[in-house]
Amino acid sequence: xxxxxxxxxxxxxxxxxxxxxxxxxxxxxxxxxxxxxxxxxxxxxxxxxxxxxxxxxxxxxxxxxxxxxxxxxxxxxxxxxxxxxxxxxxxxxxxxxxxxxxxxxxxxxxxxxxxxxxxxxxxxxxxxxxxxxxxxxxxxxxxxxxxxxxxxxxxxxxxxxxxxxxxxxxxxxxxxxxxxxxxxxxxxxxxxxxxxxxxxxxxxxxxxxxxxxxxxxxxxxxxxxxxxxxxxxxxxxxxxxxxxxxxxxxxxxxxxx
Numbered sequence: 525x526x527x528x529x530x531x532x533x534x535x536x537x538x539x540x541x542x543x544x545x546x547x548x549x550x551x552x553x554x555x556x557x558x559x560x561x562x563x564x565x566x567x568x569x570x571x572x573x574x575x576x577x578x579x580x581x582x583x584x585x586x587x588x589x590x591x592x593x594x595x596x597x598x599x600x601x602x603x604x605x606x607x608x609x610x611x612x613x614x615x616x617x618x619x620x621x622x623x624x625x626x627x628x629x630x631x632x633x634x635x636x637x638x639x640x641x642x643x644x645x646x647x648x649x650x651x652x653x654x655x656x657x658x659x660x661x662x663x664x665x666x667x668x669x670x671x672x673x674x675x676x677x678x679x680x681x682x683x684x685x686x687x688x689x690x691x692x693x694x695x696x697x698x699x700x701x702x703x704x705x706x707x708x709x710x711x712x713x714x715x716x717x718x719x720x721x722x723x724x725x726x727x728x729x730x731x732x733x734x735x736x737x738x739x740x741x742x743x744x745x746x747x748x749x750x751x752x753x754x755x756x757x758x759x760x761x762x763x764x765x766x767x768x769x770x771x772x773x774x775x776x777x778x779x780x781x
Contacts (some may be wrong), residue, residue: 538607539592543600554597561590573735619643641675652676663731666720684723690718747774 526529542549566584571579595606620643623630630636641652649655652672656665673679680686723730748770751757759767 530772535588535592539589539596543596549593552593552597554594556668557590557593557597560633564590569735573732573739601636636673637675638677639673645676661731662732663716663720666717667730670724680721685721686718686722686725690715690722693718743778744771744774747777751777 544550564583568583568587569579571583592606595604595609596659598609599605608654618625620640621636622639625634628639630639644655645652652675653669657670658673660668670679675777680689680697693711693715697764698710700708700711720730748767749759751770751773752762762770
Protein backbone atom coordinates (compact mmCIF):
# COMPACT_ATOMS: atom_id res chain seq x y z
CA UNK A 525 0.00 0.00 0.00
CA UNK A 526 1.17 3.53 -0.76
CA UNK A 527 2.93 4.88 2.38
CA UNK A 528 1.22 8.24 1.83
CA UNK A 529 -2.17 6.59 2.18
CA UNK A 530 -1.02 4.68 5.26
CA UNK A 531 0.17 7.89 6.92
CA UNK A 532 -3.04 9.75 6.06
CA UNK A 533 -5.20 6.90 7.34
CA UNK A 534 -3.20 6.93 10.57
CA UNK A 535 -3.94 10.65 11.03
CA UNK A 536 -7.65 10.06 10.42
CA UNK A 537 -7.68 7.24 12.99
CA UNK A 538 -5.88 9.39 15.57
CA UNK A 539 -8.39 12.19 14.94
CA UNK A 540 -11.25 9.76 15.61
CA UNK A 541 -9.58 8.70 18.88
CA UNK A 542 -8.96 12.28 20.02
CA UNK A 543 -12.50 13.38 19.27
CA UNK A 544 -13.88 10.46 21.25
CA UNK A 545 -11.50 10.36 24.21
CA UNK A 546 -9.67 13.68 24.72
CA UNK A 547 -11.55 16.27 26.87
CA UNK A 548 -10.03 19.21 24.96
CA UNK A 549 -10.65 17.80 21.48
CA UNK A 550 -14.23 16.82 22.39
CA UNK A 551 -15.04 20.47 23.23
CA UNK A 552 -13.83 22.01 19.97
CA UNK A 553 -16.03 23.34 17.18
CA UNK A 554 -15.51 25.28 13.95
CA UNK A 555 -15.41 28.65 15.69
CA UNK A 556 -13.09 27.61 18.53
CA UNK A 557 -10.58 26.20 16.04
CA UNK A 558 -10.68 29.18 13.68
CA UNK A 559 -8.20 31.46 15.48
CA UNK A 560 -5.88 28.52 16.12
CA UNK A 561 -5.84 27.69 12.42
CA UNK A 562 -4.99 31.29 11.58
CA UNK A 563 -2.15 31.18 14.11
CA UNK A 564 -0.80 27.94 12.63
CA UNK A 565 -0.93 29.46 9.14
CA UNK A 566 1.14 32.44 10.26
CA UNK A 567 3.62 30.10 11.95
CA UNK A 568 4.00 28.27 8.65
CA UNK A 569 4.56 31.61 6.95
CA UNK A 570 7.28 32.49 9.47
CA UNK A 571 9.05 29.17 8.90
CA UNK A 572 8.95 29.71 5.14
CA UNK A 573 10.44 33.21 5.40
CA UNK A 574 13.14 31.89 7.74
CA UNK A 575 13.90 29.08 5.26
CA UNK A 576 13.46 26.68 8.18
CA UNK A 577 12.46 23.56 6.27
CA UNK A 578 12.21 21.44 9.41
CA UNK A 579 9.89 24.09 10.80
CA UNK A 580 7.91 24.12 7.54
CA UNK A 581 7.49 20.36 7.85
CA UNK A 582 6.18 20.66 11.40
CA UNK A 583 3.78 23.51 10.63
CA UNK A 584 2.37 21.67 7.60
CA UNK A 585 1.63 18.78 9.93
CA UNK A 586 -0.20 21.09 12.33
CA UNK A 587 -2.30 22.44 9.46
CA UNK A 588 -3.04 18.91 8.24
CA UNK A 589 -4.41 18.15 11.70
CA UNK A 590 -6.64 21.21 11.61
CA UNK A 591 -8.03 20.32 8.18
CA UNK A 592 -8.75 16.77 9.29
CA UNK A 593 -10.38 18.16 12.43
CA UNK A 594 -12.72 20.34 10.34
CA UNK A 595 -13.62 17.30 8.23
CA UNK A 596 -14.43 15.37 11.38
CA UNK A 597 -16.70 18.17 12.60
CA UNK A 598 -18.42 18.28 9.21
CA UNK A 599 -18.95 14.52 9.32
CA UNK A 600 -20.54 14.75 12.79
CA UNK A 601 -22.94 17.38 11.51
CA UNK A 602 -23.64 15.30 8.39
CA UNK A 603 -22.59 18.27 6.23
CA UNK A 604 -19.44 16.82 4.62
CA UNK A 605 -16.55 14.50 5.38
CA UNK A 606 -12.93 14.08 4.32
CA UNK A 607 -13.93 12.00 1.30
CA UNK A 608 -16.34 14.59 -0.09
CA UNK A 609 -13.86 17.40 0.63
CA UNK A 610 -11.04 15.68 -1.25
CA UNK A 611 -13.25 14.63 -4.15
CA UNK A 612 -14.58 18.18 -4.48
CA UNK A 613 -11.13 19.74 -4.69
CA UNK A 614 -10.01 17.05 -7.14
CA UNK A 615 -13.01 17.73 -9.36
CA UNK A 616 -12.35 21.48 -9.18
CA UNK A 617 -8.69 21.05 -10.14
CA UNK A 618 -9.54 18.84 -13.10
CA UNK A 619 -12.22 21.30 -14.27
CA UNK A 620 -9.96 24.35 -13.92
CA UNK A 621 -7.00 22.75 -15.69
CA UNK A 622 -8.42 21.97 -19.13
CA UNK A 623 -4.91 22.45 -20.54
CA UNK A 624 -3.98 19.30 -18.60
CA UNK A 625 -7.22 17.29 -18.54
CA UNK A 626 -8.86 18.67 -21.68
CA UNK A 627 -7.99 20.06 -25.10
CA UNK A 628 -7.32 23.70 -24.19
CA UNK A 629 -3.82 25.03 -24.87
CA UNK A 630 -2.11 27.18 -22.22
CA UNK A 631 1.66 27.35 -22.37
CA UNK A 632 2.38 30.25 -19.97
CA UNK A 633 1.59 30.99 -16.36
CA UNK A 634 -0.39 34.08 -17.37
CA UNK A 635 -2.59 32.09 -19.76
CA UNK A 636 -3.32 29.59 -17.01
CA UNK A 637 -4.28 32.34 -14.53
CA UNK A 638 -6.49 34.11 -17.06
CA UNK A 639 -8.33 30.92 -17.95
CA UNK A 640 -8.74 30.10 -14.24
CA UNK A 641 -10.60 33.38 -13.62
CA UNK A 642 -12.78 32.94 -16.71
CA UNK A 643 -13.77 29.45 -15.59
CA UNK A 644 -14.72 30.76 -12.15
CA UNK A 645 -17.08 33.28 -13.75
CA UNK A 646 -18.60 30.50 -15.85
CA UNK A 647 -19.21 28.55 -12.64
CA UNK A 648 -21.63 31.23 -11.47
CA UNK A 649 -19.39 33.73 -9.70
CA UNK A 650 -20.83 37.25 -9.93
CA UNK A 651 -17.44 38.93 -9.68
CA UNK A 652 -13.82 37.96 -10.16
CA UNK A 653 -13.23 39.50 -6.73
CA UNK A 654 -15.61 37.16 -4.89
CA UNK A 655 -12.77 34.84 -4.03
CA UNK A 656 -10.82 37.48 -2.09
CA UNK A 657 -11.43 36.84 1.65
CA UNK A 658 -12.73 39.88 3.52
CA UNK A 659 -10.52 39.20 6.54
CA UNK A 660 -7.21 39.11 4.65
CA UNK A 661 -4.59 41.60 5.87
CA UNK A 662 -4.87 44.75 3.77
CA UNK A 663 -1.54 44.36 1.96
CA UNK A 664 -2.21 40.74 1.04
CA UNK A 665 -5.74 41.65 -0.02
CA UNK A 666 -4.48 44.44 -2.30
CA UNK A 667 -2.09 42.04 -4.02
CA UNK A 668 -4.81 39.42 -4.47
CA UNK A 669 -7.24 42.01 -5.89
CA UNK A 670 -4.65 43.09 -8.44
CA UNK A 671 -3.89 39.49 -9.43
CA UNK A 672 -7.59 38.72 -9.81
CA UNK A 673 -8.42 41.62 -12.11
CA UNK A 674 -5.28 40.96 -14.13
CA UNK A 675 -6.72 37.53 -14.89
CA UNK A 676 -9.49 39.11 -16.99
CA UNK A 677 -7.19 41.63 -18.67
CA UNK A 678 -7.70 44.69 -16.44
CA UNK A 679 -4.07 45.68 -15.95
CA UNK A 680 -1.33 48.09 -16.96
CA UNK A 681 0.70 47.38 -20.08
CA UNK A 682 4.13 47.77 -18.51
CA UNK A 683 5.96 48.60 -15.29
CA UNK A 684 6.88 52.11 -16.48
CA UNK A 685 3.18 53.04 -16.49
CA UNK A 686 2.81 51.69 -12.97
CA UNK A 687 5.85 53.62 -11.76
CA UNK A 688 4.35 56.81 -13.17
CA UNK A 689 1.23 56.02 -11.16
CA UNK A 690 3.33 55.58 -8.02
CA UNK A 691 4.91 59.01 -8.59
CA UNK A 692 1.49 60.55 -9.23
CA UNK A 693 0.06 59.08 -6.02
CA UNK A 694 3.13 60.18 -4.04
CA UNK A 695 2.69 63.76 -5.25
CA UNK A 696 -1.02 63.69 -4.41
CA UNK A 697 -0.28 62.33 -0.93
CA UNK A 698 2.36 65.05 -0.37
CA UNK A 699 -0.12 67.71 -1.48
CA UNK A 700 -2.73 66.48 0.99
CA UNK A 701 -0.16 66.54 3.80
CA UNK A 702 1.08 70.03 2.89
CA UNK A 703 -2.44 71.47 2.60
CA UNK A 704 -3.70 69.55 5.66
CA UNK A 705 -6.94 68.36 4.08
CA UNK A 706 -9.02 65.43 5.28
CA UNK A 707 -8.02 63.23 2.31
CA UNK A 708 -4.50 62.31 3.46
CA UNK A 709 -5.47 58.81 4.62
CA UNK A 710 -7.23 58.10 1.32
CA UNK A 711 -4.22 59.27 -0.67
CA UNK A 712 -1.89 57.18 1.49
CA UNK A 713 -4.04 54.15 0.67
CA UNK A 714 -3.82 54.96 -3.03
CA UNK A 715 -0.03 55.32 -2.77
CA UNK A 716 0.37 51.98 -0.99
CA UNK A 717 -1.92 50.27 -3.51
CA UNK A 718 0.16 51.61 -6.41
CA UNK A 719 3.44 50.51 -4.77
CA UNK A 720 2.03 47.01 -4.27
CA UNK A 721 1.02 47.06 -7.93
CA UNK A 722 4.54 48.01 -8.97
CA UNK A 723 6.01 45.26 -6.81
CA UNK A 724 3.80 42.78 -8.64
CA UNK A 725 5.09 44.01 -12.00
CA UNK A 726 8.70 43.41 -10.97
CA UNK A 727 7.90 40.00 -9.41
CA UNK A 728 8.41 41.00 -5.79
CA UNK A 729 6.05 39.96 -3.03
CA UNK A 730 5.32 43.10 -0.95
CA UNK A 731 4.12 41.12 2.08
CA UNK A 732 7.30 39.04 2.17
CA UNK A 733 9.44 42.12 1.57
CA UNK A 734 7.87 44.09 4.43
CA UNK A 735 7.98 41.13 6.81
CA UNK A 736 11.67 40.60 6.09
CA UNK A 737 12.24 44.29 6.86
CA UNK A 738 10.26 43.89 10.09
CA UNK A 739 12.45 40.95 11.12
CA UNK A 740 15.61 42.85 10.18
CA UNK A 741 14.55 45.88 12.21
CA UNK A 742 13.70 43.72 15.24
CA UNK A 743 17.10 42.01 15.12
CA UNK A 744 18.94 45.32 14.81
CA UNK A 745 16.94 47.03 17.53
CA UNK A 746 17.36 44.15 19.98
CA UNK A 747 21.09 44.10 19.25
CA UNK A 748 21.16 47.83 19.95
CA UNK A 749 19.32 47.28 23.23
CA UNK A 750 21.91 44.67 24.22
CA UNK A 751 24.81 47.00 23.40
CA UNK A 752 23.27 49.77 25.48
CA UNK A 753 22.48 47.44 28.37
CA UNK A 754 26.08 46.20 28.34
CA UNK A 755 27.15 49.81 28.97
CA UNK A 756 24.66 50.08 31.89
CA UNK A 757 22.87 52.91 30.11
CA UNK A 758 19.11 53.62 30.10
CA UNK A 759 17.84 53.67 26.53
CA UNK A 760 14.92 56.02 27.21
CA UNK A 761 17.29 58.67 28.61
CA UNK A 762 19.62 58.71 25.59
CA UNK A 763 19.65 61.31 22.82
CA UNK A 764 18.76 60.43 19.25
CA UNK A 765 22.36 61.07 18.23
CA UNK A 766 23.58 58.56 20.82
CA UNK A 767 20.97 56.02 19.71
CA UNK A 768 22.01 56.44 16.09
CA UNK A 769 25.58 55.59 17.04
CA UNK A 770 24.53 52.37 18.74
CA UNK A 771 22.16 51.62 15.84
CA UNK A 772 25.04 51.79 13.36
CA UNK A 773 27.15 49.60 15.64
CA UNK A 774 24.29 47.12 15.83
CA UNK A 775 24.09 46.91 12.04
CA UNK A 776 27.84 46.40 11.79
CA UNK A 777 27.76 43.64 14.42
CA UNK A 778 24.98 41.76 12.64
CA UNK A 779 26.68 42.04 9.25
CA UNK A 780 29.81 40.46 10.69
CA UNK A 781 27.96 37.45 12.12
